[in-house]
Amino acid sequence: MDRIAHFHGKLSSLAYGGDYNPEQWGPEVHAEDSELMREAGVNLATVGIFSWARAEPEPGAYDFTWLDTHLDRLARDGVAVCLATMTASPPPWLARLHPETLPVLEDGTRLYPGSRQHWCPSSPVFRTYATRLVEQLAKRYAHHPALALWHIGNEYGCHISRHCHCEVSTAAFRTWLRARYATVEALNEAWSTTFWSQRYASFDEIHTPRTAPSFRNPAQQLDYRRFSSDELLACYLAEKEVLDRLTPGIPVTTNFVPLAPTLDLFRWAREMDVVSYDSYPDPHGADAAHETAFHYDVIRGLKNGTPWLLMEQAPSAVNWRRRNGRKPAGRMRLDSWQAVAHGADSVLFFQWRASRGGAEKFHSAMVPHGGRDTRIFREARALGAELAAHPALLGSRPERAGAALLLDWPNWWALEQEAHPSSDVQLLAGARALHKPLYDASVACDVLPLDADLSPYALLLVPHLYSVSESAAARITEYVRAGGTVLMTYFSGITDEHDRVHLGGYPAPFRELLGLRVDEFDPLPHGGRAELSSGTGTLWSEDVLLEGAQAVETFADGRPAITRHSFGAGTAWYLATTPDPATLRSLLDRIRAETGIEPVLPGLPPGAQARTRIAADGTRLHVVYDHEAGEARVERG
Template sequence: MPRFHGKLSSLAYGGDYNPEQWGPEVHAEDSELMREAGVNLATVGIFSWARVEPVPGEFHFEWLDGHLDRLARDGVAVCLATMTASPPPWLARLHPETLPVLEDGTRLYPGSRQHWCPSSPVFRTYAVRLVEQLAKRYAHHPALALWHIGNEYGCHISRHCHCEVSTDAFRTWLRGRYGTVEALNEAWSTTFWSQQYADFDEIHTPRTAPSFRNPAQQLDYRRFSSDELLACYLAEKEVLDRLTPDVPVTTNFVPLAPTLDLFRWAREMDVVSYDSYPDPHSADAVHETAFHYDVMRGLKDGDPWLLMEQAPSAVNWRRRNGRKPVGRMRLDSWQAVAHGADSVLFFQWRASRGGAEKFHSAMVPHGGRATRIFGEVCELGAELAAYPGLLGARPERASAALVWDWPNWWALEQEAHPSADVRLLDGARALHKPLYDASVACDVVPVDADFSPYKLLLVPHLYALTAETARRITEYVASGGTAVVTYFSGITDEHDRVWLGGYPAPLRDLLGLRVDEFDPLREGEHIQLSDCQGSLWSEDVILEGAAAVTTFSDGRPAITRHTYGRGTAWYLATTPDAPTLRTLLDRIRTETEVHPVLPGLPPGQQARTRVTTDGARLHVVYDYETGTAEVRQD
């Protein structure tokens, strides 16, 4: 992103700026306080559509001109939003067909945000018209550094919309995917429960139904929903690329969720942006956030990404909104930078007086300058500015990788499975955490990634597995790699049809075993293994070449190891307790020569390495136990 970086001399620092909520006296103070805090980037206009277009076709940009001019004079670059996240009320009044409909037929109305149907051509027409006006007016503004399309796509309409417009769009999408209704019937297994379709026009979105809905239909609907939201984003991006080809474009993803296929989305983004809101009350928040950041870094093959939003302290939307204690905001920020962030941005600059988010913390709290939060904001701004070499420095590739796939996530957590307790995030974090605790870097990669650079491949709950992905994992191990595969992997194909020939059929040869029957555990139950306890799951494993490393108390294999070609495949038929899983992963990574980022780090201390454009290696070291963070250079 040469133009974005060209407007900054250090990591981007600032946040969402909503000057329309305040008067001139506050704007003057904003300029003063931004200088004091070291702000160099402000995201402007996220929810300003109703202000710039108060009635259809009548645009008022003069107020925005003044703010952008002021920011430019103050040396603050601007990430300018396209303002399309929340349409003005007049759009719903004139075009009620643009409002989204839930699966039970409930129509959602204005009064909140994201009240629009992603498939609506009317909404897209108005949105594109607004973006055209913005791009023409501000294409050459000296403050413009980055475009921000929409806001948190899929946050509130993650399951898309079930109106007639969406239904017709879904049918069109299905025609494009399958070509013929016969091919769709085969993929959806519609001979079950007399669901065979004679025409695409008989198909609906998966609305409320008497019992379990067709799982393949639901899976395709999730794909369609992600694609339709992406089409909204691309409609705006086309305008920006045409009118401002040198200005990079992004949008911000919500905290890691099964909403959008982010690997597919990332291909259309100049830089990935992410909103991070760990719960200060959660004991697992630090590791969970590190895993989420590793996912963001993996979306564009290790490129730096942008922390677009975080909270200086408390949020407003949990049942109990704990504040961040002294120093926690600083550590959270350095953790993001360590894991590849080129920015530390917040929602928002100044806490709102009214509205639904008035109790969401901000860089400038309701108490103003004389607050703990603003003092910490100023200290952090100066600290980040002291390391200009971090801007644009690429995170160093790890030796271990974890395989991640959104369609698999959607398929894995559908109804009518052996256990509702098998969750992809839980399984992925369980494998990731032993490496994290040892300060070992781990990339997160899609199923179609090149696995060859990695010594160790973690494969959690890859339930929906294509023949091609199975072949590539098998070839990776045969060529000398080591893979760790967890239970309930290799069960179905991409259409949620079970692979025949014994579970997990596509991976039987690789793993050297066959699973005869699943035996999931009761809620809260644990199962005894030869040297530890397991949880969530057990199964009857029949060895076909693999060796049992650990068994259940009744002698059934629980953890197995199989030499395949020049490599090794491990299989976990349960979730071992955390100490056992740490010991196992320590053993495996030692055998595969996967080492901590820096040798000799004390327990609890984390280090990640970023490489500057001139080849210097910068090690960001942080420790939540001692509250320390520093940058070391070789």
């Protein structure tokens, strides 16, 4: 049986529930949990995320009897289980016996137990203990009737986001570099080490990019980010190998944190049966609904548009912001339907029952401290019934969009390094700016990696593609030559994959495509604005010299600000600034009219969004949601 089919076979509708931590409570609460889960319509519980110390209280002394009781109870109650490997937070005894497993910051500070994720990703000792635990879990629960899905680790890179700088990590970094470059001469060339007398005679002279007197080598930092993502992935894969070997029919996932530059998610997604995501929009955020929609479009794109899992969200307030606003009545429902609209096969929360103690005791839960007689639980109960009423949504595939946006993690890492013309140029801000006019028009947009097939899309958005290889640039160029339309923003095509400038005038690999040359960057001062022929620009300006393109908008001094260039059978647009929202919306409306891209559903009121999912029998299911009006519904069409 297909792994995802196994998961779906444990459910009758979209997965609904959340993190369940029964080890925090006693038998009386467990009995109430069973009753309330039935009442709320819970059909999936994520169990054991932070249970390592309970399952292995002493090295090699495993105790799963408590877990047997809970999994058996959940199975009897008809609740499937997403079983965690428990390795996100090692027990204190591991640090006592093996202090070398603790991570070290770039300034030499060692991090200690008392929180979570206190482990060095390169540590072979940590991986040995972790995989040993996973083997015990897999052997014990391989055929348990509740087991629907494996959950490896938890939020990789959430706290050790820049990996570790201990001697073990340094040795691992050198090994990684040898595999990437083969010779130190090739590394010296890639890292431009003739600058500042940084030439290496041996790989053994190289360290992780630790605290230094001034700007550190940008190519070294870029490779370290690649290495960090790969080392965390190696931890995940070590556990996955055990699970694949002992439970080959059970799907495997891990949950990604709210969209961050930590991990190369396209690379990670190739190793996952289904992508999982934790979503925590700020109720106080003025544009939270759009930001969340953009994040969901990114997550959906990680595995070519297949359904994904909303592994965590908050029923109301979180505990970790400076000001933790609650979600008003109805917001939990709307946020949940938004995830389903953008491709989620689950609506899960952190957590089922609010903790009495610990750092997250004020993080909201489906069952608050006040229990059943609370607004949150009443809303959770109503939402469970509503989701269960639409079983055809489970496994339905999101319909492919007509527009796409390119996103690349190594480019993100390179773009936001120090010593650039302006630190105000941020990838996600630029990507969301291009995505927002489509969202406002209820137009679907997919998010793609650089190596994706671009041919199905009429419009390609390319925000700040600063670091790009010659081959990737050629693929974008050929896409337009063959009839596609591209909208590219400034500071694109500047360096190669080693952060070395493409010579021949900016943006060298895209000059022919765009029909222009950028003579000089002219970033705007903090808070500065540039007047356009209609509207204003922010953050950036530059001196654009036309080489076949036409100026559609100009700066007040006559310099081109927005250009259009017919190229082959297609069209290339270029933004030399960040236009104000109205100007950018007008531009995207014009481009959509030229490319024939329409809203998902015609006639929606302003603020309403619709996305389409295709059920197994071919039925088109339109999920419509409107945060302003507080409405959500499912239509067949």
